[in-house]
Amino acid sequence: MAARSDPPVLQAHNNTDIILRLPMGKRIKDIRWLSVWCRRFTVDFGEVFIPPGLDVPKPRVLPEFRRLAHGLRSSNISVLDAKTFYIPNLHYDGAGPDAYFWVGNGSEPNIMGIKVPNEVGSLDPLRGYQGEDIEIQLPGSLTVYDIDWLAVWCVEYRHNFGHVFIPKDLDVPPALGQTKITTTTTPRPVYSNCREILPNKLQVKWELQGEYVQIELFGRISEDQYMAFGLSGANGRPQMAQSDVVVAFYDSNARVFRAEDYFISDLSQCDGQRGVCPDERLGARNNVIVVSGDRKGGVTSIRYKRLLQTNEAIYDMPIPIDREVSIIAAVGPLNARKEANAHSHTASDHNPDDIRINFSKRNDHSCKNSLYDIKDESGPKPWPTLKIKGEQRFRASIGATGGKRGYTAITGIPSWGIAWYINDLLIPEITVERGLTYEYHPFYITDSPEGGLGQKTGLEARKQKAYAGVEYDEDGNAIPTGVGRYCEWEHRTVDRSAEFDNFEQFKSTLVFKCEDGEPGYLNWTVPMDAPNTLYYQCFTHNNLGWRINVVDAGASTAPTTLQLGQNQLFFYTLLTVFSLVVTSSRLTNSLLA
Known part of the structure; x- marks a missing residue:
């Protein structure tokens, strides 16, 4: 009989990347081989021998950013794996009009570089940083072995704010998701279903995945706003009260994308028992899994999964797949708790008409344009001319x-x-x-x-x-x-x-x-x-x-x-x-x- 501390029996794998951590303080130099072994029948399914004196790949510490413009500086930058940089104590005033993390080849940064998403996966121009520790990850199949430098670069004015060179003798671990940022080279899924629920403000895309429905919300919202989507409190009309929704937003304090399971008993501020409340504040579970998030061009996109049937009878409605169901959607302000703020909705920030979706349907695609193509008329008002x-x-x-x-x-x-x-x-x-x-x-x-x-x-x-x-x-x-x-x-x-x-x-x-x-x-x-x-x-x-x-x-x-x-x-x-x-x-x- 296996001991309680034993790892689970291996399941089937097909071209899977996995990370193994040696038990009880063992290190690579302490072992001579690694195998897949059947203990019951004492059969070796395959092995790899580890040579003595193996130089194990490990993170590499580089110099800090060269200090050229806009107060850019940092502590020593580390290459954690083949795709991930750790930038500690990052300072930058945020005043560059079109600045990005930028990588490429050559003796110095130049216009032939590639944008690198920031620490939350966004390709918006860089904000200001005040001594923050962040991780960024190279896009697509690009690795540190393909580049000569990492810079902060203004694309519009072709100006280098500072850079660090990448040595050619790197020997860092492969990128298998062991860092804070989940490594993925998987492209954004192509959905056959898309509805624009709020004109020029909110689109929803979805597909069934077994017992789950995967949903991606696209909202033209600011960083202090949320977007909500879910099942109406009454079939046949858009009713907020008694509705089961997911509230998705970018948490600018924690700098992460969130999707929270909500139950709306009535249109009042949540007091822990009633109102617009996250399920967790009501003693239930958050049955929503965030898959990814992005923010660029004034559009926030958040992809999440939810079980069709959660077995929470009070606060979660089952999502039917054999018929249409009335949905509800809204955008609105976040309060100081980073929760949806109860407020009076206008016709432009929620759906006033009954909209129904069959979540099992395919090719339900009526979105005519991308929200990214819509000019952002919002934003701060200009100062008077002096x-x-x-x-x-x-x-x-x-x-x-x-x-x-x-x-x-x-x-x-x-x-x-x-x-x-x-x-x-x-x-x-x-x-x-x-x-x-x-x-x-x-x-x-x-x-x-x-x-x-x-x-x-x-x-x-x-x-x-x-x-x-x-x-x-x-x-x-x-x-x-x-x-x-x-x-x-x-x-x-x-x-x-x-x-x-x-x-x-x-x-x-x-x-x-x-x-x-x-x-x-x-x-x-x-x-x-x-x-x-x-x-x-x-x-x-x-x-x-x-x-x-x-x-x-x-x-x-x-x-x-x-x-x-x-x-x-x-x-x-x-x-x-x-x-x-x-x-x-x-x-x-x-x-x-």
Whole structure:
């Protein structure tokens, strides 16, 4: 008779990946062979011999991320297995507009890389991190043996925020699901059934799998919302009360996807006995198994399984497969407990009409479009445009862009992650007068709304005209003429622009820092034939500045001093002289880092 501590008898396996852990503290070097053995008949079904001195694959520790931009840093990164990286103490300000974990080949990170999902499997642009420990996993069949580096890379602006190289002599364990992230190369299932329950908000796909039904919900919801789907409390109409639903959401605190079994006795907050309650708070079980989750493009998708018959008569309804059944669906806010918040539903956030589904049916597919193709009209409201006119003195510096409320909302152009501040204001429109002289630093003045003359060549460079801050060498190459120290309004932690209704509140989350050095100076007299609209821009990178309104002499209400600079510019007016002093000049490749 087998002892209680013995493992279970082996079942049949067909091309299965399994992990064996040696018992009683044994190590690989302590054994000479491994076999599949029948104890009853003392028969060896097969074995493998382990050579003495075997160098067992093990995790490999790499250096930390190289620190190049946006506050990216970490502790030493580990390769846990052939697909999984462990990144401890990760810091990143989250201000890059299109940044991802990025892998590829070559001597340094480049545009020919591949996006790597974040720690929750999402391919959304990276959020900010403040000293967090995370694991990420290479997509598909890609392994660490196929790549030369791991980086944080801005796809839109082709910029490397930091990277670590992958040595060629790695000998790490195969990826068999032994890490926190479940290893899988299984593609997303192709469902024959799909219904759009809430127009442009919620789709449900399903298929029977033996005694289970597998369901995948796709919801255009925010991170503080849930999506719910289940059986109506009354057949023939959509009734929330007495319904049996699954509430699925992304838990932003734990950073995991969840699907919870709920029973709704009535539309009130759960008190542990009645209301919109998880089954577990009612003393029952959560009979839902989360299979996977993803969040990208404003869409949360969560796949889960549930038994057709759970044998919980009070809080779970059996899912019939011999007929249609009325369903209920909704989206709504999560409360502080990360539970569905009871609230009054509108016609757009629940199904007001009776919708019936036969869960055993196939090819019940009426979804016309993917939710990923729908433009997201939600999101934070933009801050008001800031303007400067009639000022006698201006100061220019570099700073954070303000996310979707700031630079992008003001200009209609995706931000690079850093922008000009004039008089401590984020890219204000400024007004200057023709004929006045300005003294400023290595930003330059141009007719281009994009800027970045230093990275333009040939016809592309000739498309824009520089009015100040640029000289040309004998070969016609543009050279910035101002040099000075670099100063920047930096995030104290991560980008929090979405939390604030105005720029001044957001600015309180920034800190102003300057490198050692002296300001540089450059003079510009506004030509009388200057166009009505010019732009202050960065010589090295695109899309940092904004609009200058050029007016005739005397049109301004007061003499103006513009201080524009890589970092700090001071303008002062003397008679008809407009002086701009710019203090900052790290406008090289690291300027916008």
